[in-house]
Amino acid sequence: MPSFLQVAVLMALVITAAKGAGALSKRLGQPAVFGELLAGILLGPTLLDILHWPLFSDPQYLEHLVGDLAELGVIFLMFLAGLETDLQEMRKVGAAAFSGAAGGVALPFLSGTALGLAFGFPVYESIFIGTILTATSVSITAQTLLELGRLRSREGTTVLGAAVIDDVMGIVILSVVVALHQAGMAAAPLADQAAAAAGPEGPAAGAGGAGLATVALILLRMAAFFAAALAAGRWVLPWLLRQAGRWPGTEPQFAMALVSGLLLAVAAEELGGVAAITGSYMAGVMLALVPELKQAVEERLAILAYGFFVPIFFVNIGLEADLVQSVAASGPGFLVLILVAAVLGKIVGSGLGVRPFGFGWMEALRVGIGMVSRGEVALIVAGIGLQEGVISQAVFSVMVVMTLFTTLLTPILLRWSFGRAPGSPSGAAAYSPIPGSRSGEAG
Template sequence: MNNKKGVMRLAIFLTLVMVIAATKLAGDLSVRIGQPSVLGKLLAGIVLGPAVLNWIEPSALIHDFSEIGVVLLMFIAGLETDLDQLRKNWKASFAVAIGGIVLPFIGGYGVAQAMGLANAQSIFIGLLLCATSVSISVQTLKEMNQLHSSEGTTILGAAVVDDVIVVLLLAVMMSLLGGESDVSLSMVFLKKAIFFVVIVLAGWFAIPYVMKRLSTIHVTEAVMSIALVFCFLFAYFAERMGVAAIIGAFAAGISISQTSFKHEVEHKVEPIAYTLFVPVFFVSIGLNISFAGLGSQLLFLLLITLTAIASKWIGGGLGARLTGFGNRASLSIGAGMISRGEVALIIATTGLEASLLPEQYFTSIVLVVILTTLVTPPLLKLMFRSDSEATAKDA
């Protein structure tokens, strides 16, 4: 037994060595060739995983560390969000979210119908393409110093709106088509309402009061500890209320950003996140790739990937354009909404269990999620660079 535990410890240590070293080296190489470092980190996961070298396989450790990584990533995004800018761009965020839901739904449903899937399955795939996860976009925007821009805050706001609407639509669909008669739609909507009321009240009153009172207790890193408690508490509460944990973490970050402890927390949480947990998150995405049995799925994979990218880009961009953004800025915002990330993976797993997603298409859908995640960083960099060049010419 002791020998088995020793082997497991060695495997954990070696996995962390490979993850940290590979993501940092791949990130540096990516920057050297003019791409965001996050692209190299994502590709490192593919190379280390079952698709290429098979040195690292998906495991409970990788999953748990990656969950912490994405929560911390969105917590940092909340800390760095300009709340005034977010309020200013709320109409644009809502329009971007709606555009990024309507077009992907139509596109996904149409492709699924063309491939001969049943109506319920086609509706589900359309809904799955509506999902957005801006974890990767957040990291890319941060690298380009665009997280505070009007485009960056619009993307963050739109992601929150998108997540809430998609979760509600999923609940409705599971109730009507998934065979879950015990799903109470009124309870689903009530839980979402309770979540936002509690989060707003806690963020407005409880967090500033508690952090101020407990910041002077005689323990090491009191402020940082309290901040992480709120981060994970909000994430836990979000999950319990049927909202993604990343939304709770993002709300906690915004709340703390309104206190005098913002810079201290931000300065100290980044080493924790970017040294260990966020690299594991990036690698975990690549570990889901497998090319086994894809021969008969190539047409579906090609069509659904192109639809996923184009519909979100155009839909989100159209929403931004209708609310006053210029053409290039609108395309930049649309590009930031393309990545489906862990939100779509969760929806895909839910659909598989409810027989709304055919098992033979599951691998293709996972690949679509990963491909949309891989294409987002270089596309964002291209769009923002074009936007900057256009601004410089106008000046």
């Protein structure tokens, strides 16, 4: 069978499984995303391992292709989340979002590092375990809140704002740890000579100086990107889309909106040093400030994303890991404690972080739960650690299981928390996530 037909068969299997499992999940009272994630686990190496069926002659190519399509899916999903973000409401919860993000970074980082040291891992590897636990992937939370009609609620806007801040904090910590590890590795072979020539504190001072310079460069790079992206999104992007709306042809305005979201995603990662999803989310937020452009883009993007790319993203999470092998490689004790730290670290850290800003206990709990999912962000951070030699394959396997666990658990806990107490957001907050559709059909 030609390769393009194999791709067609695989896409048909993935999308059918995702939508079927999503529909079954909703019949059982859970968000559709929960079923889509379970479908990925069942189709992956944990059970069926469809990429290695005899039908597919080049599983490595298909794995790479599905991964790329999944990355596009999360970019489009965050573009949609940005379009549904009310910036005025987010400004009202700005201080709470920052405090929630800080708490959701500090407690998981400290608990992950402490667990690593307690189980005898080297210092840098333990610190990197904590770094991975700081990650938050808001895409799962955003999808679930969209289905529940709660994305514009106070808790929803706080979670989205905190996740963006969390991303910046996490990338700074990641960059610092990797930079200092590289500096330490470079200094190690010359430690004896440096100690003789410059004294025992010489190499450490050099490594510390290099680390500080790296941190300063990272911060400047991020600040420059955010300033440029905000300026472009506020003034250039609306003008460009209005001009494109006058072009002849089919859907030129929507096409330019897609181009803008994709290019901002590329710029975020390659120029700003933050996750690509941050760039696409910012593109959506900026367009949301212009109602006529938001309306022109949102429904078309939702059809493209939810009909094709987003199901691939959710299924691909399960296709990337073998749960049985991961548990065997790490040992159950360390794995269980990491899972507990990953969940409670975010719930307690972010929840307590927003409490001083007028959030009740149930509202704070919802914010903390919304920060639990690690998604693709943790996998990216863990992959960097493995590539740089900071963490072992066994630790990486634990992080994969942790990512899957938190990603699966978040929709369940969110659904429970919003149905737990009276006074849940209603009216304008309980809107249909896709214009013209019934609530809950987005997944």
